Amino acid sequence: MHTSLSFTPPDLQEARLGTVRHRYVFYIPGYDPEARTRYRLLFVREWARYTKRFGGGKRDISCARLSQDGLVQSWTVSAPEQGEGAETRYDVLLWDDLVARDFARSRFVSVALLVVGTLQTILNGLMFRFYRLNWKYGNVILYPFVMVILLAALSVAIGLTVHAYLGDRFGHSLGLPLWLSLPLGVVAGIVWIKAIEAFLNRVFFWQLLNDWVFNWQHGQGWRPDYERRLDAFAEHVLSSLAARAEAGQPTDEVMIVGHSSGGLTAAEVAARVLARDPSIGASGPNLSLATLGSGLPLVAMQPAAARLRAEIARLVTERRVVWCDFHAPQDWMNFPGFNPQHDLKLRLCGQPVANPLVRSARFRDLLCPETYERVRFRPFRMHFQFLLANERPGAYDFFAMTLGPRRLREQVLAPVACHEPEPAVPL
Known part of the structure; x- marks a missing residue:
């Protein structure tokens, strides 16, 4: 069985004429405890690399400004002095405080949640569906669970060894009584985990563990803090657009963009925005939603x-x-070819399908062969390629999408750099 990497919905919104001169981007990062310090620097660095490789005219990027409630980090990018391009307001919608709270909870609680969530996913058959969609992501999901088993086994082995050495097990042992040697063995089994904390962070153990626990909790409906944040984001989008219209500031395209876990967040925010304002997208600026490397199926x-x-x-x-x-x-951490219309049991009530346009970013085409070989086995580096400057022109172009003169629809349906269709992915 195969699935196509591209899909164009039959009832896609009709094209709107005209060049985009003013764009408002609401960007939502993924499950990242360092979001407020990462994405402004990443944007500026990659834009500098992009202009060095492809030109695009000089633009001014303002300093970042944090909202009073700490939920929005904003900056503006001017239109180019020469050539086409949009003046862009860029708002990063932050939920890294929720992520940091997850990281701060007891390690034992996090591990317990991981074990329960993973076992439930295996027993109800969902893990096998993840593997069918992308076996590499399946491995990423199971990685923290397997690591917990290995670390627990090593902790028990170390604890038993210490207990045996301190107790009356070997001729050269200290001969301590059981009531003392056994607790010391347990302590030794725990302490060594703390001693390798830096190593566990380097191999993204806690990052992936907490990420998976969050997705599982969200799917169970156990994250009211996150639900409240979604409502706050939707309210920010609507109030910002209303204030902009009241001030007479033109807007040609509103884009909600989400990367990784933020892809799901972006879809949820867009759904709330559309539900609360029946005029948005119907009149005034058109509304575009871009989800990049999303883990939505999780x-x-x-x-x-x-x-x-x-x-x-x-x-x-x-x-x-x-x-x-x-x-x-x-990309190891997404689901190539996933289409909610086909892969989710959705109740469409006979309504025509208008979304989503599904496309492959084709990283192999965007990177030089030497770079690709260097990063292909680095999952996080490859996952972030969605936000990085291309090394070669390609149909996927993050900066053309967010700063360029064309709407998302036209950017996707008629990219500047065209390629032959990518082969289907075996399932």
């Missing part, structure tokens, strides 16, 4: 996530928004 496929699937179903049939879902087979 939550949406969970049996308890009925509300989320209902929101996705509304997006799939909603013609007021153009939704483009970008994946890449070379």
Whole structure:
């Protein structure tokens, strides 16, 4: 069985004429405890690399400004002095405080949640569905669980060895009584885990563990803090657009962009925005939604996530928004070719399918061969390629999408750099 990496919905919103001169981007990062210090620097660095390689005219990028509630980091990018391009307001919607709170909880609680969530996912067959969609992501999901088993086994071995050495087990042992040697063995089994904390962080153990626990909790409906943040984000989008319109500031395109776990967040925010304002996307600026390397199936496929699937179903049939879902087979942490219309049990009630446009970013084409060989086995580096400057022109272009003169729909349907269709992915 194969799945195509591209899909164009039959009832896609009609094209709007005209060049984009003013764009408002609402960017939502993934499950990242350092979001407020990472993405402004990443944007500026990669834009400098992009202009060095491809030109694009000189632009001014303002300093970042943090909102009073600490939830939004904003900056502006001027239109180019020469050539075409949009003046862009860029708002990063922050939820890294929720992520940091997850990282700060007891390690024992995090591990317990991981074990329960993973076992449930295996027993209900969902893990096998993840593997069918992308076996590499399946390995990433299981990695913290397997590591917990290995670390627990090593801790028990170390504890038993210390207990045996301190007790009356060997001729050269200290001969301590059981009530003392056994607790010391347990302490030794725990202390060595703390001693390798730096190593565990380098291999992204806690990052991936907490990420998976969050997705599982969200799918179970156990993250009211995150739900409140979604509502706050939707309110920020609507109030910002209203203030901009009241001030007479023109806007040609509104883009909600999400990367990684933020891809799901972006879809949820877009659904709330559309539900709260029946005029958005129907009149005034058009609304575009771009999800980049999204892990949406991790939550949406969970049996308890009925509300989320209902929101996705509304997006799939909603013609007021153009939704483009970008994946890449070379990225370990996404689901190439995933299509909510086909892969989720959505209730569309006979309505025509308007979303999403599904496309492959084709990282192999965007990177020089030497770079590709160097990073192909570095999952996080490859995953972040969605936000980095291309090394070669390609159909996927993050900066053309967010700063260029064309709307997302046209950027996707008629990219400047065209390629032959990418082969289907075996399932």
